Amino acid sequence: MKFWRLPLDAEAHTIPHGKVNIIWNRCKGCGFCIEFCPNSCLKESKHFNAKGYHPPEVVLQAEDCVECGLCSLICPEFAIFTELKEAKEITEEDIQKVTIRYSRKDKRYQKR
Amino acid sequence: MADLNGIRIGVYVCHCGKNIGGTVRCDEVAEYARQLPGVALATDSLYTCSEPGQEQIKHDIREHQLNRVVVASCTPRLHEPTFRAACESAGLNPYLLEMANIREHCSWVHLHDKDAATEKAKDLVAMAVGRAAKLMPQFEVTVPVARKAMVIGGGVAGIQAALDMADAGYQVYLVERTGSIGGRMAQIDKTFPTMDCSICILAPKMSEVGRHPNIELLTLSEVQEVQGHIGNFKVKVLKKARYVTKECTACGDCIKASPQHAPDEFNAGLSIRRAIYIPFAQAVPSTFLVDMDRCLNNSGIVACDRCFQACSHKCIDFAANDEVLDLDVGTIVVATGVDVYDPTALTELGYGKFPNVITTLEFERLINAGGPSGGELIRPSDRRRPQRVAFLQCIGSRSKRSNPYCSNVCCMNTVKDALLIKEHWPDTEIYVFYIDIRAFGKGFEDLFQRARREGVTFVRGIPGEIIEDIKTGDLTLLGENTLLGKHYRHRMDMVILSVGIKPHKDADKIQRLLNLATDTDGFYMEAHPKLRPVDTTTGGVFLAGAAEGPKDIKDSVTQASAAASRANILMSRGEVKIPAITSRIDPKKCTACGLCARVCPYHAIEGSKEQGFYRVIEAACQGCGACVPECRFGALDQTHFTEDQIVSQINAALASDPHDKILAFACNWCSYAGADFAGVSRIQYPHNVRIIRTMCSARVSPSWIEKAFIMGAGAVLVSGCHPADCHYNNANQNTARRVERFWKRMEKQGINKDRLRLAWVSAAEGAQFAKVIKEMEAGLKKLTSQQIQEAAEKLQKSLTKKSEAT
Incomplete structure (x- = not known):
């Protein structure tokens, strides 16, 4: 059965929330961070940096960043890092996102 | 009639009380049977399956030196084992028994036409006598039964079955899809009618499973593949x-x-x-x-x-990493359980839009002390305790819009839930909107009456619409009280939908893996609804719990113990006899072309061109007979379903008035059972059909169809299991291929190809079988005898041409 309502204990749960910082001109556009971000928070920017690459940019609904730090770990140019921000409460939107992902069987969310 | 090469057949026509005798003139049928070649004795009796009836057969075998027995009574799927045992105890090989199905296929489906039913019964007996004359004694091989069992599903039924088998001393693998056993019962707060705490009585059983030395618990596991047969299943389980x-x-x-x-x-x-x-x-x-x-x-x-x-x-x-486990088990218990009905589709009730409309499953979690609200009954919208609560019955049950069947548990579950609310918060007003309250079990009526005494209001008539007040979240129910014949309008704080149950979404996967049959509602079908309620048509596979039909906890546990006991019988005996219906290759005729090996669904035929011959591995052969029609040299034949035997049935069936007759070939597991089901349901259909049973529709040889048409049969039906439901690993794709080839041939020769029909009829589709026969009858009426005669001549001509060429 599809889950649709906001769980009753939603306010009791907080999830870590991170801010992604991109050092614009240091990026060489390898795209590792975009490819490997487990919550799909990044996408390739349309704009060029000084070196002529397309650096990543944070997608608009980037509430998903949980500050796992994988992007800063795999960036060959040390051009991206995350900061832990205030933990955030779970909203109805979050729940919907999860259920939609479940139902859509997004390739990313299938078993490896 | 006199002897026929020493063959002495005894024919017993059963009245089955009024079941057959009320429609068919059994004495006339017995009289007719006496004229048939090879028949030494023919008699009618009231109940042939009774002790005196069986004694009569045994006595006659000894006294009259009978060497074949024909019993014209019910379906062989019911009493063939009974009469075989009777023959065996009188010293006659059990394979020398033949049955004519004059109940399910005759008296029950032609209730209002005694003459036609009697004529049909005569034909069916003649067919059986014809086949009986060609029967040969067969000897069954015994195969060992592995003393290990697998239980699929870790709900209360699976737990009980696993414990019963493990306690009997057998190794059990309990395969559960989710991360823990417990199933639906673990989610429920209290059980009816005793109001026991559900998890309190289940948890000790669960931990017993966990520590039992004979049970290997496989959670997060799914059955991927099942090969083999009764006693020796080879199972692949994916353990995530x-x-x-x-x-x-x-x-x-x-x-x-x-x-x-x-x-x-x-x-x-x-x-x-x-x-x-x-x-x-x-x-x-x-x-x-x-x-x-x-x-x-x-x-x-x-x-x-x-x-x-x-x-x-x-x-x-x-x-x-995920692993794939290879298990060897002798028996399998299927306890896949149920899902709850999703009421989102019933938009007038607002489930999925109005937060204060919840399902009974959500209610169980709300009222449970271990649940999200700690046992407080609250409305999801504002977390307030509701003062007026409505229960809506039959949501997703007993309706053409959802599931047509009664879900069995919802009525009592609602009564229990209403009492639980009254127990904790007596001032709550409770309304139950129902169609019928079905309180049929032990202690159920008491509980229902208690709920009424406690002040629960029962209103007959389900609301047609629910309207939400956006500001307060309150709900207004509109509908008609069908007892008073008045419209009602009730304002409620919370509405609880008493949702029905349906087969688990993975049930069809297990069905395909184990070749099980399902009824029209999707629940697994038992081998016989009354006498073999936990067996399936697949030997060594048993059913437990709600996977077989909606059940409460008590019934699930009862059935689980029954299934475990059936499996224990097999395992404790340690061996099982395999029916002697395997294929055989005549090495003299075999040209080692290898066509038969290619169609065998079990890879049971081995050999090569270099070797110069092919042979059947008897232990692996399951007896579908798909290989036999494939052989162009007549080197193959299937034991107990030989070419001779079936041809003599065709001869007898079409001996008189062939133009008006429909000759039907039906596979034992689906279509023959479907025709039986039509009989059990008393669905009337035209009486001119004559059914011949084969194990699989793939056994039906194009030469039989050809022969039937040459003899002037009006129409021929080939019917089998639905594609992918075939009992023999999709052997029936051969049926489709052969029938299509025959259609092409008919087209080429200018014969109306509607006269040959291919139909997939499952064991639950009695109505479908009747519909097919009715349609064929309508088609038959449009034909003239001249057309049938011309077609027969055309086919005969091409047959003689072919035989001259070879």
Whole structure:
């Protein structure tokens, strides 16, 4: 059965929330961070940096960043890092996102 | 009539009380049988299957030196074993018995036409006598039964079946799809009618399974493949990685660390769980697991190790892999259970839009002390305690819009829920809107009356619409009280939909793996609804719990114990006889072309061109007979369903008035059973059909169809299981191929190809079988005898041409 309502204990749960910082001109556009971000928070920017690459940019609904730090770990140019921000409460939107992902069987969310 | 090469057949026509005798003039049939070649004795009796009836057969075998027995009574699927045993005890080989089905296929389906039914019964007896004359004694091989069992599904039925078999001393593999056993019963707060705490009585059983030395518990596991047969199943089980090792103490330190969340399935989405979680507090095994669909590490690299850092025992292992286990088991118990009906589709009730409309499953979690609200009954919209609560019955049951059947448990579940509310908060007003309250079980009526005494209001008539007040979240129910004939309008704080149950969504996967049959509602079919209620048509596979039909806990446990006991009988005997219906190759005629090996669904034919011959591996042959029509040289034949035997049945069936007759070939498992079901349901259809049984429709040889048309049969029906439901590993795709080829041939020769029909009829589709026969009858009426004669001549001509050429 599809889950649709906001769980009753939603306010009791907080999830870590991170801010992604991109050092614009240091990026060489390898795209590792975009490819490997487990919550799909990044996408390739349309704009060029000084070196002529397309650096990543944070997608608009980037509430998903949980500050796992994988992007800063795999960036060959040390051009991206995350900061832990205030933990955030779970909203109805979050729940919907999860259920939609479940139902859509997004390739990313299938078993490896 | 006199002897026929020493063959002495005894014919017994059974009245079956009024079941047959009320429609068919049995004495006339017996009189007719006496004229048939080879018949030494023919008699009619009231109940042939009774003790005196069987004694009569045994006596006659000895006294009259009978060497074949024909019993014209019910379907061989019911009493063939009975009469075979009777023959055997009188010293006659059990394979020398033949049955004519004059009840399910004759008297019950032609209730109002005594003359036609009697004529048909005569034909059916003549067919059986014809076949009986060609029967040969057969000897069954015994195969060992592995003393191990597999139970699919870890709900209360699966748990009970596993415990019963393990206690009897057999090794049991309990395969459960989710992370813990317990199933639906673990989610429920109290049980009816005794109001016992559900998990309190289930948890001890669950932990017993966990520590039982004879049970191997396989959670997060799914059955992928089942090969083999009764006594020797080879099963492949995919055991998914748990990512948490057995050292886990379920301390829960990892939960807070996990950054990923999801709705908790156990609490019906009313609470949140993390990506690392334990299904519920009493889970067995009591080990956390990682939901890889939600974990950040699901693309093969460890992106986040927060739970690992928080775990003091370091028992999280992201390097764990799925494994495929190979199990050898002798018996299988299927207890896949049920899902609840999703009422979102019934838009007038507003489920999915109005927060205060909940299902009974959500209610169970709300009222449970271990649930998301700690046992407080609250409205989801504002967390206030509702003062006026409505229960709506039959949501998703007994309706053409959803499921047509009664879900069995919802009425009493609602009565129980209403009493629970009254118990905790007596001032709550409770309304139950119902169609009928079905309180049929032990102690059920008492509970229902208690609910009425406690002041629960029962209103007959389900609301047609629910309207929500957006400001307050209150709900207005509009409908008609069908007892008073008046419209009602009730304002409620909360509405609880008493949702029905339906087969588990994975039930069809298991059905295909084990070649089970399902009824029209999707529940598994038992081998016989009255006398073999836990057996399936697949030998060695048994049913337990609600997978077979909606059931409450008590019935599920009862059936689980029954299934375990049936499996225990097989395992304790340690061996089982395999029917002697395998194929055989005549080495003299075999040209080693290998066509038969190619169609065998079990790879039971081995050999090669170089070797110069092919042979059947008897232990692997399942007896479908798909290989026999494939041989162009007549080197193959199937034991007990030989070419001779079937041809003599065709001859007898079409001996008189062939132009008006429909000759039907039906496979034993689906279509013949479907025709039986039409009989049991008393669905009337035209009487000119004559049914010949084969094990699989793939046994039906194009030469039989050809012969039938040459003899002037009006129409021929070939029927089998639905594609993918074939009892013999999709052997019936050969049926389709052969029939299509015959159609092409008919087209080429200018014969109306509608006269040959291919129909897929399952064991539950009695009505479908009757419909097919009615349609064929309508087609037959349009034909003239001249057309039939011309077609027969054309086919005869091409047949003689072919035989001259070879």
